[in-house]
Amino acid sequence: MTSPRLMVFRAFACGSLAVLSSCGGARTYEQSYSRDRDNWSFRDRYPAADRLFNAFDYGHAILSETLVRHPTDAARRLEGPVYRQLTCGVLRHPPRVPLEERAVGPMYGTAFPEAVATFEWAHMLHRQIYDVIATEAFSTDERDDRVAAALRYYRTRPDLALSAAPKSMSLMEGQPYSLAFRHTAPKFNGLIWSYHWLQMALYDALLGAPDPPTRQEVVARDVERFMRMTTEAGKYAPTVMPMSAAVAPVFTERYPEAAAIFDNLHSLHDVVSDILASPRVPSGEKRAAILTALARYRDATAFTTTREEWLSMSRDMGGVDTTSVGASSADCR
Template identity: 30%
Template sequence: MICATVGLIIAGISWSHAAFSDQRNMVSYLRGPYNIDFFYRHNAAFRISAAIHFAHAKQHDILQLTPAICCRDMDVSTDVEYLHCLYNPPRTEPTMEYYGPYVAQSIFNLYRAIDWTHMHHEQTYDILSERSIPWHEKKQWTDRAVEYYLETFDIPRSPAPLDVTMRRAAIMMKPYFTLFRNYYPRSNNFFYAAHWWHPVIYEAMMLGGNDEEQESMVMQTDVIYFSQVLENRPLRMLLSREAMPRYSRLSPESANIFDNLHMLHGIAYDILAYEGWSLEQKKAEMERVIRAMSYQPGDRDLARKFIIPHPDMDPRVYYDWMQSGEGDMTRIMREMLDEMMPHMMQGGMDEQMRGRVFRQFAMKMRPGIEQGESEGSLHDALKKLMPDMQMSHEAMEPGVADAKMVEMMLEGWREKYGNLPDVAPISMDVDPMPPVLQDE
C-alpha cells in the first residue's frame, strides 16, 4: 500500500514542493545550416532519443520520492513505463524539467548540465545528418559545435576522458555509490541500453556517409536496439571509445563530453537514491560532482588520451563484448579502487583479503544484488569487510572530497597513461561506403 501511494504521489507532483531554487539561466543552441536535420532525416531515431530523455528526466523524481523499501516494485513499474514510451515515443525532445519537476525545484544546475549536453547531442547528430555539408567539412562544423558547447556555458561536461574526470569526482567511497544499479537494476540497464544506442547511432552515420546509405545504417541499428539490445541489455555503461570508435577519432572532445554526461546520469541517480542525506545535502554533493566533471583548464590537452579497443566494430552487430560487465568502465573503477587502497588501508592487507575486496567490488559493479553480496553501497560492503578502513570523516560529507585521495588517483592515472600516444585522427577525405555486414 505504501509503494502504491508513492506512485500516486510521484504522478501528482505539483510545483508547491520547492524548498529552494536556483538561477535558471540557459543558452540557446548554435545556429547553422544543419539545425534540426536529424529530426527531419532520421525522425524515428530522433523520437527514440526523446523517449530515452523522458526516462532520464522522470528517474530523478522517482528516486528522490521513493522509499528504499519500495525500490523493487518501483523498478519493475518504471521499466514497463519506459518501454511503453520507447514503443510510443514523443514527437519532441523533452527537457529534464518536464518529467522531473520535483528535483528541478532544488537541483536545477543538474538539469542545466544535462540539457546543455543533450543539445550538443542534437547539434552533432544534425551535422552528420546534413547533406549540404560535404563529408570533408563535417569535422570543422563539429569542432565549431564543440567550441560553442565548451565556451558559451558555465558548467559544460569535460572534454577530458572519463578516466580523469572520475578520479576528480572521487565518488567510489561515498555512501551512495552503486545504489542505483544494485537496487534498480531494470531501470539501470534500460539506461545502459540507451548508452549503447546513443553512440552507435553516431557510428552508423560515420559508416553511412552523406547519401542514402546513412538512412539504411541508422534504421538497421535501430532494429538491433529493439530486437536484441533491449531484450539482453548491457551490464555496464559502454564508453564512446568502445561503441563509436570512428566518431571518437573524429571528435574525441565530443566523445568524452558524452561519456562524462552519461556517467553524471548514473552518479545523480545514486545520490538521489541515498536516504542518508537531506535534499539540500544531496544538492551540495551534486554541485561538487558537476564541477569536478566540468571543463577545466588543460582538459582539451587530454582529449585524445585513450585507446580504441574495437576500432572496426559495426553498429549493426550486438557483440558479446558489449553485453558483458567487463570493459573500459569497469577497468577505470578497478584501477581507482587499487589506487585508493594504500590510503584506506595504510597497514596493508593480505592476498586473501584483497581477493575478498575485489570480489565484493565485482558484484557491486554488476546490476542487482547477488548471492554473497553485501547490502548497501560499495562503501558499505568494503567497510563490512574492513572495519579498520580509514576514510576522512570530512570527505564522507556531502559536497566535500578527500583531496589527498583525488591526487593519489590522478597520479595513478598519470603513471599509467600520461605518456599514452594520442589516439589517431580519422580521415574524412572520402564519403564512406558501409561495410558488408558480418556477424561477430
C-alpha cells in the same frame, strides 16, 4: 499550486546548502541551440531515431523524479511499473517533440535545476552534432569545422559545459555513493545504458555509411538493436557502461573532445542517479553532493586521466553483443 510536501522538500534542500542558487531563483538561464543551416536535419532524415531521443529525455526525467519523490520505494517502482511504462509505452510510441524536463520531473527540477540545465545543454550538443553529421553533402573538412563550431558554442556556457578531459573511473566508481543506483535498480540501469549505447552507436552508423540509403539501413539496424535491448527484462541490455571508444570508435578517433564530453555526460547521469539513490547521502546533503559532482565534471583538472588510459579503459569495458534479432513485444502483453 505547490504541494506542501514539495515545499517541505525545497525548504529542507535549501536550508542545507552552501550555494544558494536555486533557493532564491536559479542563476542558470536557458539558451537555445545555435542557428545553423543543418538544424533538424537529423530529425528530418531519421525521425524514428530522433523520437527515441525524446523518449530518452522522458526516461531520464522520470527516473530522477521517482528517486526524489519516492526515496523509500523507488527501486520497486523503477524496476516494476516505471520500467514497463517506458519499455511497453513510451519507447514504442515515442513523443514527436522534446519534452520539458521540469514538467516530467517537477520535484527533481525544483531541487536540482543546475543538473537539469547541465543535461539539457549537453543534449543540445548531442543533437547539433547529429545534425552536422546527418547532412550528407558535407565534405569531411566542412564537417570537421562544423563539429568544432558546435563545440565552441557549447563552451560559451562555462557554467554548464562539461569538460572534454577524460575523467578517471574513481570519480564514478570510487565515491561513497558510487554504484548505489545500479545495485538498487539493475534492470532500469541497463535501460539507461541502452540509451547511452544508441546515442553513441548512431554516430558511427552515420559516419561509416557511404551513401544516404546505406545510412538509412544502418540507423534502422541500430534502432532495432536498441529495441531488442528493451525486451525480455533487459536481457540484451549492456552489462558494462557503454563508452565512446568502444561503441563509436570512428567518432572517438575523429572527434575525441566531443567523445570525452559525451562519456562525461553519460557517467554524470549515472553519478546523479547514484547520489539520489544512495542511503549514504542523507536527503539534506543530496543537493550539495550533486553540485559538487557537477563542478567536478566541468573542471578540466579534477579527477582526470590520460587519453591512453581513457581509451584502454573504454576498450576493456567492451562493446555489447549486437547480434541482430527482431524486437519482440511479448513482455508487453
